[in-house]
Amino acid sequence: MRIMEITKREIKTLEERTFPSEICFKPIGIMHSPFKSLKGVPIQPSVSEDKGLIEIFPQYKLALKDLDKFGFIICIFHFDMVKLPIPLQSKPFLDDEEHGVFAIRTPFRPNPIGFSILKLTQIIEHELHVENVDILDNTPILDIKPYVPHFDVRETEKIGWLQGKIKKKLS
Amino acid sequence: MRIMEITKREIKTLEERTFPSEICFKPIGIMHSPFKSLKGVPIQPSVSEDKGLIEIFPQYKLALKDLDKFGFIICIFHFDMVKLPIPLQSKPFLDDEEHGVFAIRTPFRPNPIGFSILKLTQIIEHELHVENVDILDNTPILDIKPYVPHFDVRETEKIGWLQGKIKKKLS
Numbered sequence: 142m143r144i145m146e147i148t149k150r151e152i153k154t155l156e157e158r159t160f161p162s163e164i165c166f167k168p169i170g171i172m173h174s175p176f177k178s179l180k181g182v183p184i185q186p187s188v189s190e191d192k193g194l195i196e197i198f199p200q201y202k203l204a205l206k207d208l209d210k211f212g213f214i215i216c217i218f219h220f221d222m223v224k225l226p227i228p229l230q231s232k233p234f235l236d237d238e239e240h241g242v243f244a245i246r247t248p249f250r251p252n253p254i255g256f257s258i259l260k261l262t263q264i265i266e267h268e269l270h271v272e273n274v275d276i277l278d279n280t281p282i283l284d285i286k287p288y289v290p291h292f293d294v295r296e297t298e299k300i301g302w303l304q305g306k307i308k309k310k311l312s
Numbered sequence: 313m314r315i316m317e318i319t320k321r322e323i324k325t326l327e328e329r330t331f332p333s334e335i336c337f338k339p340i341g342i343m344h345s346p347f348k349s350l351k352g353v354p355i356q357p358s359v360s361e362d363k364g365l366i367e368i369f370p371q372y373k374l375a376l377k378d379l380d381k382f383g384f385i386i387c388i389f390h391f392d393m394v395k396l397p398i399p400l401q402s403k404p405f406l407d408d409e410e411h412g413v414f415a416i417r418t419p420f421r422p423n424p425i426g427f428s429i430l431k432l433t434q435i436i437e438h439e440l441h442v443e444n445v446d447i448l449d450n451t452p453i454l455d456i457k458p459y460v461p462h463f464d465v466r467e468t469e470k471i472g473w474l475q476g477k478i479k480k481k482l483s
Contacts, residue, residue, distance in 0.1 A: 150402065150420045151395040152350065161452055164390045165336040166423040179323065185463045197414075201422060203400040206412035212470030217388070217425055219335045224322040229374040231321065241377035243368075243456040246463070249321045251372060252337040254388055254455045256427070258466055281332055284425045285414040287471070291478045292356045292417070294465050295429055299383030300458070307462045 168281035169204075170197040172218065174274050179222060184234050185246070186257040186273040193259075193274035195282055202267040205285075209264040213288035214271070219281045220253035227251065235306045244301060255280075258288055339452035340375075341368040343389065345445050350393060355405050356417070357428040357444040364430075364445035366453055373438040376456075380435040384459035385442070390452045391424035398422065406477045415472060426451075429459055 174193035176182045183189035195216065197205060208214070227249040230239045242250050260272040269285070300307075345364035347353045354360035366387065368376060379385070398420040401410045413421050431443040440456070471478075 150398060152393045153395060155349070158392065158450070160342065160450065161339065161390070161392065163336050163338055164392075164452060164454070165334050166425070167334055168332065169422050171331065178326070187463050187466075201400065201414075204412040204414045204422065206401055206410075206415060207473055208412055208415040210470065210472030211415065212468030213466045215427065217423075217427065219332070221332060221335075222323045222329065224324060227321060229372065230377055239377075241375040241379055243372075243375045244377060244379035244382065244458050246457055246460075250455060251340050251375065252388075252454045254337070256386065256388065256457065258464065260466075279329070279331065281335060283335070283423045284421060286417055286427065287415050287474075288466060288468070289417075289471050289474055289478075290466070290468060291471075291474075292358050293429065295358075295384045295431075295459060295461070297383030297459070297461060299381065300460050300462075301381030302378055303458075303460055303462075307460075 166283050168283065169201050170195050170282035172276045172278065172280040172282060174276055174278045176277050179277065182277055183275040186259055186275040189273045189275045191274045192272050193276065195269040195271060197267040197269065199267055205264060205267065208285070208287060211261060211287040213258050214261050214269070215286040215288050216257045216259050216276070216282060217284040218255045218276060219283060220248035220255050221281055222277065223248050223253040236302055238302065240302055337454050339454065340372050341366050341453035343447045343449065343451040343453060345447055345449045347448050350448065353448055354446040357430055357446040360444045360446045362445045363443050364447065366440040366442060368438040368440065370438055376435060376438065379456070379458060382432060382458040384429050385432050385440070386457040386459050387428045387430050387447070387453060388455040389426045389447060390454060391419035391426050392452055393448065394419050394424040407473055409473065411473055
C-alpha cells in the first residue's frame, strides 16, 4: 500500500552507506521578497525590517502542520545567483581584510547555502508570511525548521574579526 | 590567468537565472564523532557533551582562515542515512503527537539537511575540534559558518508544541 510506504521512515544500513561525491536536493518552495537584485539586500536578517512571503510548494503543505505556533523559523536556501568556483578568502562587508569564507557569512561559498532566521507572522494555506527578510526574490528554498531558543542560542564573546565592528556599522 | 579567474566573484544575470529543479552540492568535509549508529546520538547539540572532529578536505583549507577566533560554528550537513521519500508529518522525540516535519527538527525531511551549532575549541591544520556534537560519524559536511550572537539570537516565547516539554525531558 502506497500510504504505508510513505509513512515508513527508512534508514540506510551501514553497508548501504557510502560517502557521496555529490548531494542533490529539490527546492521545497520559493521566496517572494522586495529584493529583485543583490543591491539593497540587507546583510543579515537581524537588521532587516522588510517583509516577504515564502511559498511552500503545495505537495509539501502537510509538512507545515503546527509551524504557525512558532515565532521564528530557520530558513535554509540556495544562493542561486552565485557562480562557482568562488575565491576561498574574501573581504566581508564589515571589514577591509580578507578572511576565509568559512569565517564570514558571504553568499560566495563552496556550497552557496544560505541560512536566515526569519520572524513568522502568519501562515495562510502554504504561504509563510515572514519579516526580517534578507533573501533575494525568487530564491529556491531548501528547508524550514522551527527556531527554538533552547536549542539555538549560544552565549559567546568570541566573534573573531567581527569584534568591535558590529555596533559601529550595524546599529 | 587561473588565479585571477578563481578570485573573481561572479553572479548570474537575471536572464541567466532560472528556477532549478535540482540543486547539487559537494561535501566540503566529513564528521568524525563517537556516534557510529543513530542510536545514542543526542537529540540536539545544546544537550550534548560529546567531542568530535570535523575534517575539512585539504582543498578548502584556505577557507578556514580566522575561523579559530570564533567560539561557535554553524555546521550544515547532510543526514545521509535518511531514505527518501519520508512522511510529511511525524511524532518528534519530545512529543506523542504528529506535527509537520517543517515544525519539528527530525532528520526525516524532504531535504535531509542538518543544522548544528557546535563549540569550536581548536583548529589544527584542516581539522576542527568541536564539542556539543550530535552528528553521526562519517556524515558529509556541506558548509561551516561562524556563529555570531548579534546575527543569530532571537528572543521568543512562541515555541509551539515544544512549550512545556523542553525542561521536562531535557534538563
